[in-house]
Amino acid sequence: MTKQSRNIQAGGRLITILSISAVGGLALAVTSVIPKWAQEFPQLPLAAIELLVTLANLGALITLLFNPWLTRRWGSKRVILVGLLLGAGAGCLPVWLRSYGAIAVSRFLLGLGLGLYAPHGISLIVHHYQGAQQTRLLGYQTGIGALGSTMIMLLVGALASRNWRWVFWIHGLLLLVALAVGRFLPPDRPQSVAPVVRTPLPRSAWWLILLTFWTYLVIWGVQLKLPSLFSEKGFGGAQVTSLTLALMNLGGFAAGMLFGRSYRRWGRHVLTAGYMTAAVTVLGLLLSPNQGLAIMAAVGFNFVYSFTGPYLVVRSQQGLAPNQVEEMSSYLTIVTIVSAFLAPIWWNLLGEIGWGPLTQNVLVWVITMLLLLALIVALVQSQQRRIKRVNRPRA
Template structure:
């Protein structure tokens, strides 16, 4: 490849990253959905946010076959249009079964386009520009989600139905891809498979398990924040959505500063992430002040966002290329499964304790994060010589 793609192509490819977390844009509607559907269990209501992650796994697994058959451009456009159409269905109905079905179908669409936010950069660019754009991709994902959550905060003032119209933006991105993103010349897409985990060293398998727990904890906080704000009367749904948006910006800042921090702290970066997050969640659990709660929520997402990049970076060290592919697939599957099980696990654990379910969940998360901080302080997570970037 000699030349780099045009500016329009670059913008169109990067736009995929801004909607990669579109399924979470409805998090702030959980209290209103509970009121609209009082007979539906809380776990099932919360599954409306996370079930798309599980169904996305189906099309993630099929992606290599679909790309060979259709090409990347057609696969991405199909995923975006499917997500746009089924994503707006809940804006038009009060039938809970139809809403749940639309969220499952949304996941199929997300699984078609989301992996290509990265693969299109890898296929279309080279050299320093490729590295730079891969860095932008992570930041734009957090920034895009922050913008979507802010828009959701405005729309929720109209009704919870209105928030679902945001999925219509995916159709606009489909048009951008159709007009500006040509089919890459060389395609080599690696299928996510579970079979690869057996080829991974014991240490990497432990880190995959730790990644599962790490994401399970962040889902616990994010899913319980809506009821937390409602129970403590810390502000309406708009305040909640703006807090969720600011949390994403905090995550973006952590991502940008991870390299410099890890260079100095090495394995203690992970300890700092768990310990800082434990302190932030304890503050959430104990405070009666709305402003402190908002700062604690943003602080939680900022400090905790050091754990994800650390786990990915450390897990990849010392692996052969085929093992890196297996690890990448396994980590993806672990994070997806954690999102699905989070509502079930936290609503069960939340029944253990003297306070409300939400307060109990926050307390259990604090205890778990503290235990992880102590454990990572005592048990090395990096091999010697694993400090180079």
């Protein structure tokens, strides 16, 4: 193989790995067709209609639990390809389906595919890259995910304006990613030929998994309450909110691109600073007197907060054995999905506690939780530094 061919292969592999993260948000991309589904099935309650969106996440939880075992047995390339092909086929089916039950089954199957390929957006970077390059790419992974969600939302909007059923053709993007995986991703050797001794995850990994859950619960709270906040303050309707959410994703993309440099410069302080500055931006969002400042505060929140996700991913992968990487990646994906499920319940319950309207109460609680997270992380990191100093061998 010539040097040029090796460079093409390496570049294609990198683009392929990042593209897996770019299509991670496809399952929720069809949220905009909920009103159309409600018209299609007027005899059903709205909760049943919304279930058609969340069923994909439910299916993903099942295959996520088995993903480490499947990867050891069949290899990551095969598992990813099956997940992408299953997701593409099942995701496009509602273009033709007319019954509620059939659409529900197709959405569940889409989720099964999502759970097969989504965790490998992290684990492939960990397996194929090391050191500063790995840290930088894990930041890119978050940024590309945000950029991919933005582009998918724009494409969904364009398709929905012509025919709402055409929205489901968006899942055809998974076929393009599958072709790239088949062409550029090197095959890995399945580990089923010999019994695998399962090494339990270290205690620090479970702390990071728990922290990831609360971190994502916060961001879902801000995104869930943004439309009602804009409506209550007269800052604009659905169109302005959609634009703001798209700009927020672009802010997340910018943060992902800058993460590697920030992590090298500030290290552990990135997480604490992310929580604290996010609290300031949410306060700015809550107190904004006009639309422009509110949009700036929302985008600023997503920008500074998008440094926390890559930090947790980088720290969670450090010191793991090779056979623990897929397990850790699966758990991180699981807690992000579970947090999305629980966010409406959690924040609406907390919103009942306070002196203002529900939306404002929720944002006050978000600020409180961000400050608590910053304090807890600072205390834990201080304790860890003291332990290292005590255990450091003396000359």
